Amino acid sequence: MYFCGMLINELAKRTGITAHTIRFYEKSGLIQGKRDEKITSNNYFHYDEATVEKLELIKDAKSIGFTINEIGNLMDAWYSNKMTIAEKLSVLKDKMQAIDEKISQLIAMKQMIGEFMETVENENC
Amino acid sequence: MYFCGMLINELAKRTGITAHTIRFYEKSGLIQGKRDEKITSNNYFHYDEATVEKLELIKDAKSIGFTINEIGNLMDAWYSNKMTIAEKLSVLKDKMQAIDEKISQLIAMKQMIGEFMETVENENC
DNA sequence: TACAACCATAGAGTATAGTCTATACTTGTA
DNA sequence: TACAAGTATAGACTATACTCTATGGTTGTA
Structure with missing residues (x-):
């Protein structure tokens, strides 16, 4: 075998x-x-x-x-030799920025929901 | 008019x-x-x-x-009178948790990418 | 050696979230 | 009053990301 x-x-x-x-x-x-x-x-x-x-x-x-497409780019930067170091770093930096943006949006949404939860709680009174 | x-x-x-x-x-x-x-x-x-x-x-x-479906639930908790206060709070709490989880995953991915950027930079030497 | 379990490929089907087209009626403006 | 622009509805079409089925060949085990 x-x-x-x-x-x-x-x-x-x-x-x-x-x-x-x-x-x-x-x-x-x-x-x-x-x-x-x-x-x-x-x-x-x-x-x-x-x-x-x-x-x-x-x-x-x-x-x-x-997305699959974005992951493909990330994987190229990660594993392939088709890109120069500068190109790889550029792709990775972009992804970092995209992630930071998402985190900001998530925090903003958390805040909104948190405020709304207080409003809902006060409907009790 | x-x-x-x-x-x-x-x-x-x-x-x-x-x-x-x-x-x-x-x-x-x-x-x-x-x-x-x-x-x-x-x-x-x-x-x-x-x-x-x-x-x-x-x-x-x-x-x-x-998703549209999740947003629908959120909107019901937000705007409709079909739910009790307790139900609304439960939906909102769930969304909060989902958001926290996403933030954790994003931070983990940032860390991974950050570490990898260092590795790539050191390929230079 | 039978035969269940595994592998590859092609292509159909599903779910989500739109996006666009066709048709037909209504409104606003020159 | 013509006619361009706006509105509603139904249904076809697209893109993404699977998921499944059909077909046919290969492997491993009793």
Whole structure:
């Protein structure tokens, strides 16, 4: 038995993301499995530990509202060699700013809701 | 000329939301225009200042990632009389918690990106 | 070697949140 | 009064992000 990384189902179990969704992410360019040229009987994709990490990053980024496209850019800055250091830093700085903006908006909304809760409480009197 | 509030196009101008999208929100139950029973020649909807405020709230809530459905619940707690004070407070508290969670996740992501920026910068050496 | 479990690909289907088109009636203005 | 501009409704269309089904081949185990 020859093993090079893991197949899609194990990756799914490891990350809690379904094989279907993993294939969707692969088609979207977020991750890339590798085919083993020494195996000719099938064309199964093999995934490494780095892919597990990438999928965790994708989960985190999605949960805070980044789109697949935005995550793709972030991943390029993170993992690929297609960008210069300056370009990478620029992408990362942009994301930082986007996050700061979101935090500000969330805090503003918290304030609004907090004020409204007081109003609602005083309806009692 | 008889005026009761504003028609959809003025509401659109006031809020920066297109008439199409406003109708979509109306169909989704987020806002409600009123028809003037004294006018029989048409069935135009009339909107008041409160609707302007609601649409601003919708914009804010959307920008921080709330869905139409979630915004609907929030608006019920905010404006409707269908809920008791305790129910309203419960909805608002839930939203507060959801926002706190999002803020935590955003801060965690900022940290990750920050650490990664340092790594990228050190690739220079 | 049967056969359940696994893999790949293509493409259909779903949910959310709009966005646009067509149709038809109403209003305001030159 | 013509006619451009505004309004309502229904329904088609788009984009995003999955999710599922169908089909056909491969692997592992009893």
